[in-house]
Amino acid sequence: MLKYSRQREAIKNFLANRYDHPTAETVYTRIKDEFPNISLGTVYRNLALLAEIGEIQKLSTGFGPDRFDGRPEPHYHFICNRCGSVLDLTVDGLDHINVLAGQDFGGEIEGHLAYFYGKCPDCKQEEEKFSTH
């Protein structure tokens, strides 16, 4: 049985108001303003729990620590390979790739996980300042 916890509530609210997909460490240091002696373990436990019950999303990008997304609706992410920032993307109609992937496959494709990477808007603009034009 799930009981209320002020710490969990604070973590969820914190994520709901951020769009930069912070790490557990970042959540920890920021929640500390409100709960000075919250422990890192509590942050990890609640992030895992919230992700499990589908109220947030956990992003394992493969480089560096996991990141967390306060928006539970499925959506894709972009990772800037210049500055490392992680951004939300609004892409739809990508489910057909499951069919393509299942074409010559004896098993059953149930879903996919995709990350897009490249230059984020900021880094693109920054780079254009120095290019010939």
Add this chain to the structure above:
Amino acid sequence: MLKYSRQREAIKNFLANRYDHPTAETVYTRIKDEFPNISLGTVYRNLALLAEIGEIQKLSTGFGPDRFDGRPEPHYHFICNRCGSVLDLTVDGLDHINVLAGQDFGGEIEGHLAYFYGKCPDCKQEEEKFSTH
């Protein structure tokens, strides 16, 4: 300057003859048959080096340790969420999703990384044995 190393050669050959995308730990224990006192650090260093020069691929699935693929040509992977096995997929013509993802995005999409998941052929067959038919 890159110098030859028997250990690196053995690691590369080992991977070239496997299709199950072993972990560094697995590579280590198996290479030990030929090099009884090879160290785990050497395995990690060479796997990273081989991946960097494009002779193998490193797969960061997000759950558990990284896995390594002896085939350097770009291709997609399937992860069975029943038994955890990682399989190669032959899918082509998925590059158009970069365009779709870049539609309403101010930055520049340069590529993507995708994993498909579901039931592998073995687990599918296993499950069908127990279903009503």
Add this chain to the structure above:
DNA sequence: ATCAAATCAGTAACAGTTACTATTTTTATT
């Protein structure tokens, strides 16, 4: 054969995360 650069084995250190324990909070029941 010489010798610098690369690689090695062995081991210590590290990052990110999970597990443990004794205490505190929550919440259903009185």
Add this chain to the structure above:
DNA sequence: AATAAAAATAGTAACTGTTACTGATTTGAT
């Protein structure tokens, strides 16, 4: 409101996967 069991907590230790360090060995150009 008091009670009590279950859940959550803070604090800390332990763990997993990986990287960094060190002094010895191997490689390959001269």
